[in-house]
Amino acid sequence: MNGGGAEGVYVGQPGDLRGVRRFSHEAMATVYEVYAVHDDRQYAAQAAHASFDLVDRLERELSRFLPNSDVTRINHLAAGERTRVARSTLECLAIARDMFDLTGGAFDVSIGTGLASLDLDPDDSTVHATASGVQIDLGGIGKGYAVDLMADTLEEWDVPLSLAHGGFSSLLALDPPADRDGWPLTLSDPGDPSRVLAQMSVRQTALGASGVRKRDHIVDPRTGAPVRGRRAAWVALNRPPAAPADVAESRPRMAAVADALTTACMLMHVDDIDALCRNGDGVEAWILEETGLLHFGERTESRHGQ
Amino acid sequence: MGSNDRPKTLDRREVLKGLSTLPALGLFGYAWQKQRAYQQARVAEATATAQAPADLQVINIALIGAGAQGQVLTDAMLRIPGLRFRAVCDIWTEYNQKRMVNSLKRFKHEPNAYEDYREMLDKEKELDAVVIATPDFWHAQHAIDCLKAGTHVYCEKEMSNTLEGARKMVAAQRETGKLLQIGHQRRSNPRYLHCYDKILKQAQMLGRIVTVYGQWNRGVTPDLGAPDRYVIPQERLTQYGFKDMHQFRNWRWYKGKGGGPIVDLGSHQIDIYSWYLGANPSHVMASGGNLYYDPKTHEWYDTVMAVYDYDTALGPAKAYYTTQTTNGSQGYFENFMGDQGTLLISESEVNYAGQLYRDPNAPAWDEWIQKGYVSAPKEQEAKAKSESGAIADVRESVAPDQHTVPVTLRDPYHQPHLQNFFDAVRGKATLNCPAEEAFQTAVAVLKVNDAIEAKMPLAFKPEDFKV
Numbered sequence: 001m002n003g004g005g006a007e008g009v010y011v012g013q014p015g016d017l018r019g020v021r022r023f024s025h026e027a028m029a030t031v032y033e034v035y036a037v038h039d040d041r042q043y044a045a046q047a048a049h050a051s052f053d054l055v056d057r058l059e060r061e062l063s064r065f066l067p068n069s070d071v072t073r074i075n076h077l078a079a080g081e082r083t084r085v086a087r088s089t090l091e092c093l094a095i096a097r098d099m100f101d102l103t104g105g106a107f108d109v110s111i112g113t114g115l116a117s118l119d120l121d122p123d124d125s126t127v128h129a130t131a132s133g134v135q136i137d138l139g140g141i142g143k144g145y146a147v148d149l150m151a152d153t154l155e156e157w158d159v160p161l162s163l164a165h166g167g168f169s170s171l172l173a174l175d176p177p178a179d180r181d182g183w184p185l186t187l188s189d190p191g192d193p194s195r196v197l198a199q200m201s202v203r204q205t206a207l208g209a210s211g212v213r214k215r216d217h218i219v220d221p222r223t224g225a226p227v228r229g230r231r232a233a234w235v236a237l238n239r240p241p242a243a244p245a246d247v248a249e250s251r252p253r254m255a256a257v258a259d260a261l262t263t264a265c266m267l268m269h270v271d272d273i274d275a276l277c278r279n280g281d282g283v284e285a286w287i288l289e290e291t292g293l294l295h296f297g298e299r300t301e302s303r304h305g306q
Numbered sequence: 307m308g309s310n311d312r313p314k315t316l317d318r319r320e321v322l323k324g325l326s327t328l329p330a331l332g333l334f335g336y337a338w339q340k341q342r343a344y345q346q347a348r349v350a351e352a353t354a355t356a357q358a359p360a361d362l363q364v365i366n367i368a369l370i371g372a373g374a375q376g377q378v379l380t381d382a383m384l385r386i387p388g389l390r391f392r393a394v395c396d397i398w399t400e401y402n403q404k405r406m407v408n409s410l411k412r413f414k415h416e417p418n419a420y421e422d423y424r425e426m427l428d429k430e431k432e433l434d435a436v437v438i439a440t441p442d443f444w445h446a447q448h449a450i451d452c453l454k455a456g457t458h459v460y461c462e463k464e465m466s467n468t469l470e471g472a473r474k475m476v477a478a479q480r481e482t483g484k485l486l487q488i489g490h491q492r493r494s495n496p497r498y499l500h501c502y503d504k505i506l507k508q509a510q511m512l513g514r515i516v517t518v519y520g521q522w523n524r525g526v527t528p529d530l531g532a533p534d535r536y537v538i539p540q541e542r543l544t545q546y547g548f549k550d551m552h553q554f555r556n557w558r559w560y561k562g563k564g565g566g567p568i569v570d571l572g573s574h575q576i577d578i579y580s581w582y583l584g585a586n587p588s589h590v591m592a593s594g595g596n597l598y599y600d601p602k603t604h605e606w607y608d609t610v611m612a613v614y615d616y617d618t619a620l621g622p623a624k625a626y627y628t629t630q631t632t633n634g635s636q637g638y639f640e641n642f643m644g645d646q647g648t649l650l651i652s653e654s655e656v657n658y659a660g661q662l663y664r665d666p667n668a669p670a671w672d673e674w675i676q677k678g679y680v681s682a683p684k685e686q687e688a689k690a691k692s693e694s695g696a697i698a699d700v701r702e703s704v705a706p707d708q709h710t711v712p713v714t715l716r717d718p719y720h721q722p723h724l725q726n727f728f729d730a731v732r733g734k735a736t737l738n739c740p741a742e743e744a745f746q747t748a749v750a751v752l753k754v755n756d757a758i759e760a761k762m763p764l765a766f767k768p769e770d771f772k773v
Contacts, residue, residue, distance in 0.1 A: 046531030053374075067655040067714045076716070084385045087412065104320030125384075125413060157533040 017177060017184075023048035027055045028063070028143060030167030034154065037161035037177045047157035051150035051164065058149065061086045062142045070127075074118070074136060077129035084126045092138055092145045093127065094120055095253055099141070099260035106264040108221035109136045144170040144208055144259025151255070155242075171207045172239065172255045187286060190232050197293050198286060204239040205299070208258035210266050211288070218266050231288045233265035238282035238299055261285075270294060363732055366432045368393035368457075370423050370448055371440035372406035375462055379439055379489075380406065382721040384413055386728060391415040393430045395423045397546050398554075401536040421542075423448060427455040435485075435731055437724075438462060441557040442564045443547065446471030449486060450478040458485040460727045463577075464569045464751065465744045467562070472748045476741045476773040485730050487737045488744030490577045491723035492653055497660050497713040498578065501651060504679045505711070506582060511662065511674060512644030515618070518579055518625035519641045522571035525634035529603060530555040552603060559604040566606025567629045568594070568754050574653070575640050577747040579614065579625045582642060586746055586771045587614040587625075591763040592754045598632045608632065612754045651711070653719055660711025671709070683707035746771040 021044050023034045032055050038044035061070045070085035077083060085093075096109040097120065108115055117131035138145075143166035150164040151172045163183050165171035173183040182201030189195040190211040211232030212218055218227045237254045265273055265285055277283045277297025284297040367389055369376055373396070383389055391410050394417045396403035407419050420426040427433075435458040438448045446466045452459045465488045466472040479486040492498045505511050529552065532538075537551050547563075548554040558564035565573075580586055594607035609630045616623040639652035646668035652658040662680050664671055675682050715722070729735035749771050757764045 042528065043531060043534075045528040047533075049528055050531070065656065067659075068716050068718060073716055086381065087409075102324040104324045123414075158535060 017180075020177060021045075023052075025049070025052035025055065027052065028059050028146070028166065030143070030169075032146070032150070032166045033164070034150065035163040035183070036154070036159050038159055043157075044159060047154055047159045050157065051153040054149045054153060055146045055166070058088060058142065058146050061089045062092065062138045062145075064137055064139075071136060071138060074127050074129070075134070077127070077132070077134070079129060079132045082121075082126045082128040084124070087125050088145070088149070090120055090122060090125050090127070091253070092141060092256065093118070093136075094122070095145065095256050096136075096138065096141050096260065099257065099264065103261070103264040103268065105222055106220075106267045107140065107260045109138055109141060110134055110221075111137065111219065112221045112224060140210075140263040141256050141260045143167065144206070145253055145256040146170070147172045147206075147255040148251075148253040151239075152251070169209045170255050170259045173202045173205045173207070174239075176201075176203050187234050189288065197288065198295075200236075202236065204241075206237045206239055206254035206258040208235050208255070208260075208262035209233070210262035212266075218263070220267050222267075227266055229290055230266055231290070232286075233262045233288070234286040235261040235265060236284040236299060237261075270296075362388040364388050364390050365434045365728055365731055366390050366392045368395065368417075368426060368430060368433050368436045369406070370395045370426075370436060370438045370452075371444075371462075372396040372402040373398070373439065376402070376406065376437075376439035378718075379437055379460075379462075379720055379724065380410070382718040382724050383437070385717065385721055386725055389728065391417045392433060393418045393420060393426050395420040395426045397421050397542060398536075398538055400538065401532070423451070427451060433457045435460065435728070439489075442467040442569070443471075443557070443562060446475050449475050453478045453482045453484045453486065456482070456484070458727075458731050460487045460489065460724065462489040463744065463747075464565060464573050465741065465748050467565055467569075467752075469749060469752060472745050473773050476745050479741045485727070485737060486741040487723070487727040487730070488739050488741060489720070489723065490574060490739045490744060490747065491720045492574060492578055493581070493738040493743075494723035494726045495653060495719070496715055496722060497651065497711055498653075500679075500713045501649060501660065501711060502582060504677075505649065505662070505674075506642075509671075509674045509679055511647050511664070511668075511671060511680070512642060512649055513646030513665075513668065514620040515583060515642050515644040516621070516623050517643045518583070518623065519643070520575045520579070520625075520627050520639060521636070522567070522575065522629045522638035523634050523636060524567070524571070524629075524631045526598070526632050556603065559599075559606050561605045564606065565752065565755060566610070567608065567631055568606075568610040568612070568627075569751055571629050571638070572610070572612070572627055572754070573747060573751045575638070576614075576625075576627055576751050577744075578640050579616075579627070580747060580750060583616050583618050583623060583625070585616045585618045586768075587616050587750050587766055589615040589763050589765050590750070590753050590757050592757040594754075594758040606755070607758060610754060610758065612757070614750070649711075655715055660713065662709040662711065664707050664709070666706065671707075675709075678712060680709040681712050683709055742773065745773055 019037055020035050021038065021041060023045055025032045032052060034048035034051060036044045036048065060066060063069045064071045064075060066072060070089040073083045097115060099107045100115055113133060113135045114131055117129060117134050119128040119130060121128060147164050147166050147170045151174060154162045154164065154174065160175045161177055163171065163173045176182045182203045184201050186196045187198040189197055220227055235258045237258045239254045240251060242251055265287060270287065273285050273287065274296050277285050282299045284299045287294045365388060369380060372394055394403060394406045394410065399421050403419050407417055410417050436452040438445060438459060438461040440448055442464050445461055449459050449461045465475055475486065532551055532555055538554065543550060543554055553560055558570050559566060564570065590612055592610060592612035594610035596604055596607055597609050599608050611628045614625045616625060637657055639650060639658035642649045646665050648663040650658050650661045671680060674680055723738065726735055726738045730737050753764055
C-alpha cells in the first residue's frame, strides 16, 4: 500500500481530561475511539457504538482482505465488467479520485495500476472497469472516511462535544469540552514517540498522520520506488459547518481528505506542499525530514497554538 | 499500464495543475464542489433495473422492517437485477423508515412509506413479494397476512418466537400456495452447498460423523439506543407491542419478543447441524443463565451451552453448541468431526472459511482433489515413485495433510439466499429453506430455552417436527 495510515500513530492522545468519556473498538486492524463529554454515560456509549457499527460496515465493504467486499469485487473486474457497490464505497472512491487529481497522482489508491480505468457511476452506484488488472487499496483513505462517518453519527446523536479517531492516524475533533478552547493534541517523532514535535488545541478540525517506522517504507505510486528521507507527515484541515440539507447530503469528508493528503505529503515536493497550504484556505501541514520538522500554512479557525 | 509506462519521477507539473484548481475555491470549496457534484446524481439513462436482461420479469417488492437486518437484506437485494421496491414499512418512521426510503430513492426506486403494514397491504396491490425483517414476535402475523394478501414472502429467522406461530406460518403457506422462504441464509451459501453435496454426500470424506461442535461468541456491547431527537412516541410503541424505547431497540433480549442469543445466533448454526447430519435431534440438554447483563433488561440467557443427541443414518451422534456474549474470541464456526476427517466451516469468508483434515488412516482423497472438491494439501505426501518399487522416499518430516474448501463467495452473505427466493418467485428454482424445513429448526432451537428452565434433558418426538 502506498502509505500511510496504518503505521502512523503520531497524533498524541488527549491528556487527562476531566469528564471526558472514552469508548474503544477494534476494526480495520486498529483501534477506533470516541472521546465524548456527555452527562449520560449509557447514552454516550450507545452513540459511540452506533458510530463503531458504521466502521464495521465500512470494513466489510472496503477491506481488500475480505473475499466478498466491494473492493475485492472491484479488484477482480475484467475489462468491460461492472459491479454494484455500497454508496459509501463509491463516495470513498470518488474522493480518492479527486485527491489523485489534486495531488497529480501522488495519492493513488491504485498504486499505479490505473485508477483512471475505473468509471464511477454515482447514479447507479456501480464501478465499471475499462481495463483489467486495476488493484485498489483504500488503506490510505478508508480510516479517514470512517472517522468522517463516525462524526456524522455523533452529531446525529447530539453528542457534539466529542472527538473520533482511527488508530490515532485519522482524527476528527468536533467541539471541545466546555472548559477548553480545543482538544489538546501532540505530534511526535515516529522514531522516538517521547519527542514531541508540536502541540496544538483543535476544534472542528480533521487531522491525518502518515509516516514510517524503522525499516518500513512508503512506495511512490508514480515510480514504484521507496521514498527516502521523509519520516512523517501530518495534515490538518478545518471542518466547515454543515450545509443546508438541500445543498448536500453531508459535509465534505475532511478526515478522508486529510488522510489522503498526508500520504501525498510523504511524496510531494516541499514547494508543492507549500502551495497547497497557501492556496487551500485552512490547510496546515507538517513534514518530518531527516533535517527536522517543516511547517506549512496557518489555520485561524481552529485556534491552534504551539 | 505496464511498469515501463510509469513516470520515473513525480511530475510536478501534474501536481501544480491539480493545485491550480484551488486558489479560486480554497480546499473546502474544492472538496465541497467535488463532493456535491458527486452527490447530485446526474441525469442518466441507467436505472437500477436497466441492467436486467429485457426478458427478466420485474418483481415488485416491499420491505417490512427497515432496521439493521432490513438494511443488510436491502444492500444485498440492490445487487439483484429485476427487483422494484414499491413500499417500505417501519414503525420507526422518524429514523429507519426515512433512511431506507431515502437510500432506495438514490437507487431510482420510488417506494411508498408506511407505518402500518395493514395499510400497506391494502394500498399496494401490485406486490409480488414481501421481505420481512421485523422482530421475531411479529413474524407470524406479518408473514401470514402477506401470504393471504397474495404475496410471496421471505421472512427472517427465527420464523417465529413461538412454535404455535411457526406452525400457523406453515399452514398459511400451504393454504395460499405462495412461497415462504425463511432466512437461514447458509442454506444457499455456495460453500455450505458444496460441502453438503460433494464432501458429505457424494465423497463422504468425513466418514461417519460422531461429534459436532459449534459456537458463536460475541464481546460485550452496550444495549442499543436511539438518538434523543428520534425517539418514538410511547403511544406508537404501545400500539405495536413494545413497553418502551429500550425494549423496541433491544427486543431480542425480552421474553415474548425474541429468544436471546441461542435463537439469534445459534439458530443459524443448529440449522446446519440437522441439515448436515440428515436428522432431527432426539434429545437436548442445556445450561444457561444471565451471568453478566442486567436481568431487568436482559430477560433471556446471555450464556448458553447445549448438547443435542442425534440418531443419524450412520449411527448416534452428539452435537455441542455454545454461545456467549461477553467475549468474542474465535467468533463463530461449526466443526463436524467424523471417523475419517474433520470439516471446520463458517459463513465468514475470512475465519474458518472451510478447512478439512483427513485422518491419517482414512482412504486417500486423491480422487476428490482431482475432482476439485478440496484443495491439494499444503505439503504433498512424500510418495516414492511407483516404478522404483520402494515403499517410501525418506526425507525431512512432512506435516499432516491440510485441505481447504475451494469455494469463495464474492457477494454479500445474504445475496445467494435472496437470489434463490426471487429465482423461485420466477419459477426457476425451488426454495432452499422453505417453511417446513425452517419449522424443524425452530423446534430444535426453541427447545434449548425450555431445557435450561427444566434443568434436565428433554426429548423430541418425531411428530414434533411435523406440521
